[in-house]
Amino acid sequence: MSEIILTRHRGMPAQDGAGVKLTRIINQPSLRYQDPFLMLDEFRSDNPNDYIAGFPPHPHRGFVTLTYMLAGRMEHNDSVGNTGVVEAGGAQWMKAARGIIHAEMPKQEDGLMWGFQLWINLPAAEKMSPAEWADYPQNIIPEVQFGASLVRVIGGEFAAQKGPVQQPGQQFLMLDARLQAGAPVGIASAGQGCRLAYVYQGSVQVNGATVQRGELLRLAATGTLELSSDQAAGVIVLAGQPINEPIAQYGPFVMNTQQEIEQAIGDYQRGRLTA
Template sequence: MTFRPVTGTTRAKPTLEGAGVHLHRVFGFGDTSETDPFLLLDDFRNDAPEKYRQGFPWHPHRGIETITYVLEGTVEHSDSLGNSGALGPGSVQWMTAGSGILHQEMPLGNAKGQMHGFQLWANLPSSLKMTAPRYQDIQGADIPTVVDDDGTSVRVITGNFWGKAGPVDGIAADPLYLDVSVPPNTRKVLPVDTYSHTFAYVFAGAGTFRDASDPVGVRVEKEVDGQELNIRDLTGNRTLVRFGTGDEIVVTAGPEGVRFLLVSGKPIQEPVAWHGPIVMNTRAELQQAMRELNNGTFIRSAH
């Protein structure tokens, strides 16, 4: 067994998307070599409805898959295929845009005005760029949770982990997508595929992600009973942790525990031509997509 070393950490950056939704971008619209097959991860978390209610009105996608995971609040959605519905707390929507789809997502929050969720974009290989679009809507109750003896809890959204299989299937990237909670001051070893690109995104608490030698992280400072407490080398809220190769991730939770997404997928290693929500392999394919958007032939009626 080989521990994956930490190759770097970055903080999610605030940005605006859609019609003015305030969110934090974990990564995206840059060099995809370190995250391939994943293109983008957004953390949309807000307790002020005026900062998210404008939502994400009608927009196109082609050549990718989008994964929306809702923790708090509700997101209503509809699309050009006639699908519509609502994603509640704990639910997941995996949309394969394929040859093209128009959709909208409107976050509503909960009774307290809270909205929290994530959207991850996964690339499609050239052989599937123009596949037929499809949706998978998974309710929170249908996502298995496995709890270890030490209290570590893992929701398995897709992939196989600790004997449980996630309900989302047929995804081109064949990813592992987990929501992991580790109790305070607990050290945990988590198995991953050796050569898949893997990252962790901490969104609650703090912890240390180790290789075989020293911990790597960012310093977290907090105040306890009026005195400043310096907790060394803990990776905290809204921090992305990138790993090298290996078949195990090692995490030690801080005094408040740690919760993070753990995502792993096999690299596609193909050229990426990117224009907003459309991701193809060449500029010519992007130009064709834009022409089809303009002349009304973007949505394919038959495949």
């Protein structure tokens, strides 16, 4: 195994929302929290029965969600009054923080729905801050060319390009590396304690090791990530600085203690989650 690859993992089939079929990559038995990343899901289907019921209104507290679409359209509505549709190549960022109730529903009745949702933990000092939301359409996400290949900078900074999603203090990085034959991509480490790579399309050479679609790699904190392929391929690259705080989770609530979880449940039941 390449020195930069620490471990390799495959996601597990799961369902969420009103029965949406997906693959849970992070926060499943073989790969728990990867601080600061709490969860990574991939949803990919051209069968409307797998996604049409969507994610009806549900609460969150204590973390950030980031939705990134490769194909299809998803609509967001929340209790703060935000609404927007994320389309292929676009992203939506939501800081649930002290509380928000939102719905994510497909804006299509057929065709391919393909994308990711990432949960990013917040430090204790930010968990009860005001909720925020932002929509980033495809045309404002910067791209860096490597010959015929390109890297989309969704979050953080890469090759002098700054992505729209920033997580101050966490050194957050999210890239979409879209590879073409004969056009390798190099991604140097910025020293983050957590680095991950997920192959979502094709077969990729990662520092000399062959990695197939559906595999997530835990990477060493140092060293350049070298990606190449002899076909069209895609890799999501994540990095962040661990928070190193206790994690207490109950479904859509992620806090530091069980007492804070019970408070979140109580606030939701009493209609005070977002207050």
